[in-house]
Amino acid sequence: MMALVFGIGVGLFVLSIIWGLSLLLCIILSRAKGAAKSGGIAMIVVASLITVILIIYPKEGLQPEPVDNRITDGMFWTRVVILSMLSVFALLSLVFMFIFHWTEPIYAKHIKTKRF
Numbered sequence: 816m817m818a819l820v821f822g823i824g825v826g827l828f829v830l831s832i833i834w835g836l837s838l839l840l841c842i843i844l845s846r847a848k849g850a851a852k853s854g855g856i857a858m859i860v861v862a863s864l865i866t867v868i869l870i871i872y873p874k875e876g877l878q879p880e881p882v883d884n885r886i887t888d889g890m891f892w893t894r895v896v897i898l899s900m901l902s903v904f905a906l907l908s909l910v911f912m913f914i915f916h917w918t919e920p921i922y923a924k925h926i927k928t929k930r931f
Contacts, residue, residue: 826869829869830865830866830869833862833865833866834862834866836858837858837859837861837862838859840854840855840858841855841856841858841859842855843855844858
């Protein structure tokens with residue numbers, strides 16, 4: 816028996832923490848200079864490799880235990896569609912925030928008076 820939180824296993828929490836940290840470090844290292852600037856891309860590659868490894872080698876055995884009483888969820892596909900739409904819009908909002916807000920140049924303004 817596996818411990819679940821709101822029906823989500825430990826593996827998904829691990830993957831979300833790994834991806835969250837790698838995206839945060841990618842954003843932080845995007846402003847760095849020199850060789851550290853490519854560290855953000857390296858973090859995304861490392862997170863991708865960890866994700867692939869965790870997907871390829873599952874913890875449970877290949878033969879699932881026979882289950883007599885199956886509980887089905889009639890709203891599963893509806894929740895999947897809503898979650899995927901929310902994920903796409905959240906990703907798009909982060910991209911637009913990066914394009915239109917974080918990369919907008921801030922120019923210096925002239926001081927009109929000489930009083931201090």
